[in-house]
Amino acid sequence: MEKEFDAVIVGSGPAGLQTAIYLARGKHSTLVIGSPKASGLSMAHVVENYFGIRTITGKEIMAAGMEQATTFGATLLDEEIVSLKRVADAPSKETLNFEITTSNGTAVKAKTIIIASGSKKASAGLPNEKTFVGKGLGYCAACDAYFFAGKEVAVIGSRDYAVHEALELAPHASKVTIFTQGSDPKMTEHSLALLKENNIAIRKDKIIELIGSPFINSIKVKQADGSETVEPIGGVFVAVGTASSADLAALLGAHAKGNYVEINRDGKTNVAGVFAAGDCTGGRLQLATSVGQGANAAFAAMEFLRGSAPTVDWA
Ligand SMILES: Cc1cc2nc3c(=O)[nH]c(=O)nc-3n(C[C@H](O)[C@H](O)[C@H](O)COP(=O)(O)OP(=O)(O)OC[C@H]3O[C@@H](n4cnc5c(N)ncnc54)[C@H](O)[C@@H]3O)c2cc1C
Structure with a gap:
């Protein structure tokens, strides 16, 4: 060369x-x-x-x-x-x-x-994250929101970037929830108002596992008190920066x-x-x-x- x-x-x-x-x-x-x-x-x-x-x-x-x-x-x-x-x-x-x-x-x-x-894109640090890229796990709501029409979707992130992604998803998804993975939300008043206006909930709970084969169909969630639940989900977006x-x-x-x-x-x-x-x-x-x-x-x-x-x- x-x-x-x-x-x-x-x-x-x-x-x-x-x-x-x-x-x-x-x-x-x-x-x-x-x-x-x-x-x-x-x-x-x-x-x-x-x-x-x-x-x-x-x-x-x-x-x-x-x-x-x-x-x-x-x-x-x-x-x-x-x-x-x-x-x-x-x-x-x-x-x-x-x-x-x-x-x-x-x-x-x-x-x-x-x-x-x-x-x-920053990873969410989930153990099986790579397996689900393009199979229900997204990093770009503007690119992929369209594919989640009528589905319930989770967004991982605690800052305004997560709000941005959730708002992109809202017109398509049946429900959007932001999971801050245990952190306090670091979002502006404006962002919080937009979330309220668009019926987007914020949970401090932590998604610890993605479940499905080959596409994600549920998430394992750890609550603040340490208890764990498995909840159905149609897609997950990572928006941690x-x-x-x-x-x-x-x-x-x-x-x-x-x-x-x-x-x-x-x-x-x-x-x-x-x-x-x-x-x-x-x-x-x-x-x-x-x-x-x-x-x-x-x-x-x-x-x-x-x-x-x-x-x-x-x-
Ligand atoms: C899952 C997914 C779905 C998407 N879907 C769409 C879509 O439907 N429509 C759309 O328009 N866009 C979509 N996008 C976005 C689109 O792929 C990006 O906007 C585009 O790839 C950006 O191109 P880029 O060349 O700037 O960067 P990238 O494509 O990210 O390329 C960056 C390059 O830089 C290299 N690099 C980084 N650091 C170094 C280093 N130190 N030394 C050498 N090389 C380095 C990497 O190896 C890579 O080759 C999607 C993205 C993802 C992740």
Whole structure:
């Protein structure tokens, strides 16, 4: 494998792969580092809201995107980045401005870096959680609420993010209950009022097990007094917050807003030559928006590599 690239992309989800498709097709040497299996999209059992495709699995879109990126010349490397370093004081199109090292010890240099590392959902810590992903267990109410029409649904979380997810589910589900897993709710007055308005109950009880085969049909719940009950349920959503992508950005000196990488409308961070796209930048956390941002970041990176933005008179 080459050791020097015009662009190294952190993350092989839809945002990273879309960025790679533009860059590689534009004849820029492009390396995508990341695990396709770890992409949020790989966990989507069915996608029905992506333009032009009636219904498809996340794995199918991922496979097509990877094939497309490699066809245009991008290299894909299934490794985890452990170090990102800016080595040029004033990054320019002439110089290899960044050094990237993976957990396998692979070291490469790049003129530009595009961060597309997703927004890892925090786990609820349930023993059999992984078994039920896509089988009644969700992490994105905006994506999957539609599939829970008429069902009773539980949301795990104690903050406003859990309220957001519960409100997405409310128009579809027959009943929505938030389980704070023993914590006191840390929600604004506004959130609490919205919950009341939408008949969404909050319980301090703890869901300790998901039950069903292959789909969840009930939950084991531990009450404050230590007693346990098994209760029927049609689905469970985890909304305990999102883990940070901002740490990777911080290694390069790029600013973060909370857990997310801060970008302008062109996908540029505050560091010249560093761009970001997809779920790691916050916002809607959807396939369509991630792909759009991937295209945006690719154009910005290509302008950097050319040394200027093209002058186009759209009038
Ligand atoms: C179960 C589920 C169902 C969904 N359903 C839908 C749906 O129906 N419709 C819809 O529009 N959206 C859906 N989504 C959301 C959609 O999948 C995401 O918005 C999309 O995948 C975000 O793309 P991304 O490229 O930004 O991040 P991701 O797809 O999450 O990819 C992130 C990439 O970064 C890599 N990475 C992270 N850290 C490192 C590191 N240190 N080194 C190297 N690589 C790293 C990961 O390995 C991964 O390859 C769903 C998500 C889930 C989880």
